[in-house]
Amino acid sequence: MWFSLNQRYAPQIPAQLLQGILILGRFRIKSPMVRLGAFFMSLKLPLNRGANLFLGASLSAILAAIYWPGLHGAFFFDDGPSILLAPGVRLGTFSWEGLLQAWSSGGAGPSGRPIAQLTFALNYFFSGFDPFAFKATNLVIHGMCGVFVFCIVHRLQKASNPRASSELLRVISAVVTFLWLLHPIQLLPVLHVVQRMTTLAALFTLAAFWLYILGRERGGRLQWCYLTTAWFGLWPLSFMSKEIGVLFPLFVLAWELTIRQMTVGRLDAFARALAWLSSLVVVAIVAYLLSDRSRWLWVGYEMRDFTMFERLLTEGRVLWFYLGLILLPRLSAFGLYHDDFPVSQDWLTPWTTLPAALGLAVLLGFAWHVRKSSRLATFGIVWFFIGHALESSILPLEVAHEHRNYLPLFGILLAAAALLTTRLQRNQEQRRISLVLGLIALLAVGSITALRSHQFGEEIRRTRLAAHYQPESAQTQFEAGSALVSFVQTHPQLYDTARQYFFLSNELNRSFKMASLGLILLNCEIGRSPETKDVVELARRLRSTPFGPGDRNVLYEIKELSNNGTLCLTRQAVDDLFTAAVENPTASAPVRAMIFSWHTDYLWMHERDIEAARRALTQSLELDPTNLSSRLKWAQLLIISGEHAAARALLFKLRSEKFSTEERKTLEGLLATMSTKPQ
Numbered sequence: 094m095w096f097s098l099n100q101r102y103a104p105q106i107p108a109q110l111l112q113g114i115l116i117l118g119r120f121r122i123k124s125p126m127v128r129l130g131a132f133f134m135s136l137k138l139p140l141n142r143g144a145n146l147f148l149g150a151s152l153s154a155i156l157a158a159i160y161w162p163g164l165h166g167a168f169f170f171d172d173g174p175s176i177l178l179a180p181g182v183r184l185g186t187f188s189w190e191g192l193l194q195a196w197s198s199g200g201a202g203p204s205g206r207p208i209a210q211l212t213f214a215l216n217y218f219f220s221g222f223d224p225f226a227f228k229a230t231n232l233v234i235h236g237m238c239g240v241f242v243f244c245i246v247h248r249l250q251k252a253s254n255p256r257a258s259s260e261l262l263r264v265i266s267a268v269v270t271f272l273w274l275l276h277p278i279q280l281l282p283v284l285h286v287v288q289r290m291t292t293l294a295a296l297f298t299l300a301a302f303w304l305y306i307l308g309r310e311r312g313g314r315l316q317w318c319y320l321t322t323a324w325f326g327l328w329p330l331s332f333m334s335k336e337i338g339v340l341f342p343l344f345v346l347a348w349e350l351t352i353r354q355m356t357v358g359r360l361d362a363f364a365r366a367l368a369w370l371s372s373l374v375v376v377a378i379v380a381y382l383l384s385d386r387s388r389w390l391w392v393g394y395e396m397r398d399f400t401m402f403e404r405l406l407t408e409g410r411v412l413w414f415y416l417g418l419i420l421l422p423r424l425s426a427f428g429l430y431h432d433d434f435p436v437s438q439d440w441l442t443p444w445t446t447l448p449a450a451l452g453l454a455v456l457l458g459f460a461w462h463v464r465k466s467s468r469l470a471t472f473g474i475v476w477f478f479i480g481h482a483l484e485s486s487i488l489p490l491e492v493a494h495e496h497r498n499y500l501p502l503f504g505i506l507l508a509a510a511a512l513l514t515t516r517l518q519r520n521q522e523q524r525r526i527s528l529v530l531g532l533i534a535l536l537a538v539g540s541i542t543a544l545r546s547h548q549f550g551e552e553i554r555r556t557r558l559a560a561h562y563q564p565e566s567a568q569t570q571f572e573a574g575s576a577l578v579s580f581v582q583t584h585p586q587l588y589d590t591a592r593q594y595f596f597l598s599n600e601l602n603r604s605f606k607m608a609s610l611g612l613i614l615l616n617c618e619i620g621r622s623p624e625t626k627d628v629v630e631l632a633r634r635l636r637s638t639p640f641g642p643g644d645r646n647v648l649y650e651i652k653e654l655s656n657n658g659t660l661c662l663t664r665q666a667v668d669d670l671f672t673a674a675v676e677n678p679t680a681s682a683p684v685r686a687m688i689f690s691w692h693t694d695y696l697w698m699h700e701r702d703i704e705a706a707r708r709a710l711t712q713s714l715e716l717d718p719t720n721l722s723s724r725l726k727w728a729q730l731l732i733i734s735g736e737h738a739a740a741r742a743l744l745f746k747l748r749s750e751k752f753s754t755e756e757r758k759t760l761e762g763l764l765a766t767m768s769t770k771p772q
Contacts (some may be wrong), residue, residue: 180753393489473508
């Protein structure tokens with residue numbers, strides 16, 4: 094049937110690739126593939142604009158063909174909070190007010206990531222919530238990043254290998270760029286729409302880094318133009334897309350200490366000043382993190398089932414997991430979620446924790462060892478570690494996500510290319526064999542990415558294959574069950590399968606809450622009453638388990654599904670679930686205020702109990718008195734209660750505040766209605 098699993102999605106390409114590498118590396122075989130490599134190496138690639146356009150058009154066509162099936166997939170995971178549920182993204186009219194609302198519509202990160210939110214709003218303005226348009230935009234941004242990757246690799250190779258032929262450098266730069274663009278670990282930043290935050294931050298970081306290199310190498314008056322654009326134009330845009338943009342100065346410093354120093358033979362005054370300034374900034378950041386003012390940052394650990402020390406230990410193993418995905422990609426190892434990755438409790442639990450840390454030390458030692466013979470390899474390895482310095486260190490984030498390798502992948506490919514270039518210059522035969530291996534690698538990664546893209550093109554296929562490949566992931570099992578819920582009415586045989594997915598999700602993660610709601614909703618879909626044990630278990634988890642960043646979505650879904658008649662819970666059951674959530678000691682005051690506000694929506698719109706709704710909204714405003722949405726909601730309740738004078742006064746007071754487009758329409762509509770009411 095259309096929802097059945099298919100084992101052909103697990104090709105053994107990496108194993109075959111490794112076997113081929115071993116064979117070709119040991120024996121210099123005059124095979125047809127090697128002769129093909131000799132043919133390509135004999136080509137004189139012109140360095141004109143026409144050749145650039147041809148190569149760019151060819152790669153764009155390949156990239157579009159590979160990603161085309163995945164562009165037809167749906168929104169999923171974090172696309173909801175940052176895009177679908179963000180009022181400012183719904184840009185109805187192209188105006189400064191609408192753009193400013195989109196700019197401030199984000200809730201992710203300290204900055205709200207306004208640049209990314211603005212692009213989401215522009216997507217909505219031109220195409221509504223069409224996931225194809227959003228994903229196609231992501232693919233275009235990915236391609237633009239590839240342009241800067243090629244420019245940077247070519248520039249770095251030229252500086253590090255001045256004796257190498259221009260044709261060889263061009264081929265190596267093209268292969269690195271192709272691998273970076275087509276690698277399957279790059280799929281989520283393209284097809285998971287919200288990860289545009291990552292790709293935009295990378296785009297501005299790469300552009301700033303390229304301009305910085307040009308400015309430092311060319312000198313003169315243009316130097317300051319390039320440097321000013323990089324530091325004061327592109328760098329802030331990168332940070333306002335996602336916080337990983339803050340790493341740009343570290344990338345620059347690494348280049349100064351490796352490639353630039355090798356080229357000019359010393360650190361000039363500019364580089365020394367940058368090094369001292371960076372050191373002072375690092376000291377200031379450490380001092381801040383150790384002070385009481387940084388307590389807001391560590392509150393996130395109260396919602397996690399691991400400590401900062403445990404996360405730091407775990408990230409050593411996570412980095413090797415990433416390197417495994419990069420160097421030997423396997424379709425079965427990739428996934429949207431990696432909540433099945435075991436947390437390190439100490440240096441020997443699991444036993445791989447200590448070897449992983451020692452292995453990273455050896456990798457850094459290798460980078461130091463080859464700093465004179467292959468500074469570009471050193472720079473590439475350091476780039477990888479810098480790229481993970483923010484999201485794979487001490488911050489209270491989830492343990493692992495593939496999209497965190499979007500920029501770090503560049504460092505690994507650059508280091509590999511640097512180590513190969515030296516060998517390619519020595520021997521023509523090795524050059525041919527290496528080119529063949531590069532073509533095989535491109536074929537391998539392109540094939541796996543194409544299979545992943547096909548998997549992500551349809552929700553049932555995506556979620557059930559993911560559940561098959563990651564049987565220990567609670568999030569993955571939940572998604573597989575959720576994708577089946579809407580089909581159980583027409584396909585009753587799916588009921589037991591969906592219930593099994595939800596049950597397994599609950600068993601895998603005792604703090605996970607959405608699967609319990611899934612079990613309740615599943616019964617509602619086929620006209621059965623929810624099982625009491627499922628409702629009781631959901632209330633227990635809402636009250637007693639750590640309240641994670643995504644757990645508030647459970648209450649939002651309860652409100653929405655109840656109001657549209659999909660959820661068949663009694664009022665008492667719904668009230669008990671909201672009460673359990675606000676009694677959770679790990680739920681912050683703003684989150685509890687939001688939960689009270691959503692409970693207000695349920696009491697008002699579903700139960701028509703205005704007095705109960707006012708009591709709930711009062712509690713919300715006590716916790717967050719400046720929340721504009723709640724204050725506007727209070728004005729509506731006043732109107733319904735007949736308190737027109739108080740409602741009119743509040744509405745006029747709110748008129749000068751900044752609302753989303755939809756809320757502004759609501760406010761103006763209420764004022765127009767109030768103008769016809771008696772004073």
